[in-house]
Amino acid sequence: MDPITNPYTPGAGAPPPELAGRDDLLRLVDIATQRIRAGRQAKSVLMIGLRGVGKTVLLDRMRDNAEAAGLHTLRIEAPEGRSLPAILAPQLRQALLRLSRFEKARDLGRRALSALAGFAKALKVKYEDIEVGIDFDPEPGLADNGDLEHDLQALLEAAGRAAKAADTALILFVDEMQYVEEEQLASLITALHRCAQQQVPVMLVGAGLPQLPGQTGRAKSYAERLFDFPFVGPLDDAAARDALEVPVRGLGVAYEPAATQRILDATKGYPYFLQEWGKHAWDVAETSPITSRDVETASVEATAALDESFFRVRFDRMTPSERRYLRAMAELGPGPHRSGDIATVLDRKVTALGPTRNQLISKGMIWSPSHGDTAFTVPMFDEFMCRIMPGDEWRTN
Numbered sequence: 001m002d003p004i005t006n007p008y009t010p011g012a013g014a015p016p017p018e019l020a021g022r023d024d025l026l027r028l029v030d031i032a033t034q035r036i037r038a039g040r041q042a043k044s045v046l047m048i049g050l051r052g053v054g055k056t057v058l059l060d061r062m063r064d065n066a067e068a069a070g071l072h073t074l075r076i077e078a079p080e081g082r083s084l085p086a087i088l089a090p091q092l093r094q095a096l097l098r099l100s101r102f103e104k105a106r107d108l109g110r111r112a113l114s115a116l117a118g119f120a121k122a123l124k125v126k127y128e129d130i131e132v133g134i135d136f137d138p139e140p141g142l143a144d145n146g147d148l149e150h151d152l153q154a155l156l157e158a159a160g161r162a163a164k165a166a167d168t169a170l171i172l173f174v175d176e177m178q179y180v181e182e183e184q185l186a187s188l189i190t191a192l193h194r195c196a197q198q199q200v201p202v203m204l205v206g207a208g209l210p211q212l213p214g215q216t217g218r219a220k221s222y223a224e225r226l227f228d229f230p231f232v233g234p235l236d237d238a239a240a241r242d243a244l245e246v247p248v249r250g251l252g253v254a255y256e257p258a259a260t261q262r263i264l265d266a267t268k269g270y271p272y273f274l275q276e277w278g279k280h281a282w283d284v285a286e287t288s289p290i291t292s293r294d295v296e297t298a299s300v301e302a303t304a305a306l307d308e309s310f311f312r313v314r315f316d317r318m319t320p321s322e323r324r325y326l327r328a329m330a331e332l333g334p335g336p337h338r339s340g341d342i343a344t345v346l347d348r349k350v351t352a353l354g355p356t357r358n359q360l361i362s363k364g365m366i367w368s369p370s371h372g373d374t375a376f377t378v379p380m381f382d383e384f385m386c387r388i389m390p391g392d393e394w395r396t397n
């Protein structure tokens with residue numbers, strides 16, 4: 001069928017034509033943000049899930065909903081190798097400038113911008129990557145200690161007070177939170193805790209890989225009381241069907257039941273894979289309905305496309321020893337696997353492999369579901385590793 005009208009959208013962060021199966025999560029965040037705005041207590045939300053389950057598109061949708069409901073938001077992604085204050089400061093500045101336009105929030109908005117000026121100036125020594133425009137002079141003693149834990153508290157509190165004056169709330173949307181360094185994560189948690197105690201309307205909606213709850217717990221032991229950690233998994237059969245079929249229905253296209261089933265089996269309900277399979281099934285099919293035979297052909301193409309994008313971008317960032325470690329895991333199947341078993345495949349000692357394993361964890365490739373266990377953060381990565389490093393040569397090279 002015509003590739004120009006193909007509705008599917010495989011791609012990191014690409015909004016799907018139908019955001020299927022996430023109504024409960026959207027509602028959870030909707031209620032929490034509205035409660036915060038009304039001056040009531042609500043936990044911040046950290047969505048946890050593997051790569052490609054739809055965390056980023058959920059964050060974006062939640063942000064749109066929050067904005068539509070009159071909340072003030074900012075959206076950042078914690079990248080590898082940059083500090084949280086550096087990423088946060090410019091976005092916070094914009095949010096504060098927007099808030100300051102409200103007559104009621106003008107004075108407190110300006111005060112928060114002064115806090116931001118002090119914050120940036122004092123922390124510039126430690127976090128050299130902070131670059132933010134200064135609108136008002138710093139106020140001596142306001143968020144300018146030079147200590148992140150203290151200054152972030154003061155800054156978010158000042159920002160929250162401005163939001164409150166405008167009868168709204170400030171919601172921080174933060175993606176890829178597993179990359180925030182522990183000390184910075186601890187400061188963020190403390191600041192949110194402080195806002196909650198002071199009933200200042202600031203809330204976090206974050207997303208990250210499954211290691212995030214452990215990281216927050218290590219950063220601050222009380223984090224688990226402050227956050228909800230909803231798990232974002234693959235779609236169940238009904239939702240996966242919707243993800244596939246709803247986008248084409250309006251275009252007069254249908255799937256044979258066996259064709260849909262075949263895609264559900266191949267993708268196991270993972271949203272990224274559903275988009276990729278849908279896209280190729282559409283392109284392969286001559287006419288509606290899309291048949292099981294079409295899907296058979298599409299499967300080969302969808303797999304090749306994933307190998308060249310979704311899987312490949314991760315693989316390319318790995319060193320040779322990291323690749324070998326991942327390949328050894330793949331040899332054992334989807335996982336999780338015991339560190340000892342992986343070491344046995346590589347004929348090495350567990351301790352000798354420790355640094356490689358830690359590197360893979362900090363790159364967000366693997367995580368540890370429980371002590372001594374190791375699992376992939378990318379669904380079906382084991383099968384990809386066997387395709388990209390076939391045979392036995394990897395053992396000796």
Ligand SMILES: Nc1ncnc2c1ncn2[C@@H]1O[C@H](COP(=O)(O)OP(=O)(O)O)[C@@H](O)[C@H]1O
Nearest residue numbers: 011012013016020052053054055056057271272
């Ligand atoms: N609920 C959903 N229904 C259908 N497709 C989805 C859904 N959530 C995500 N997708 C699709 O899955 C892909 C990955 O989404 P993304 O948000 O980047 O995942 P993550 O951030 O968890 O890695 C995108 O192509 C997106 O369109």
Ligand SMILES: [Mg+2]
Nearest residue numbers: 012013055056
């Ligand atoms: Mg993402």
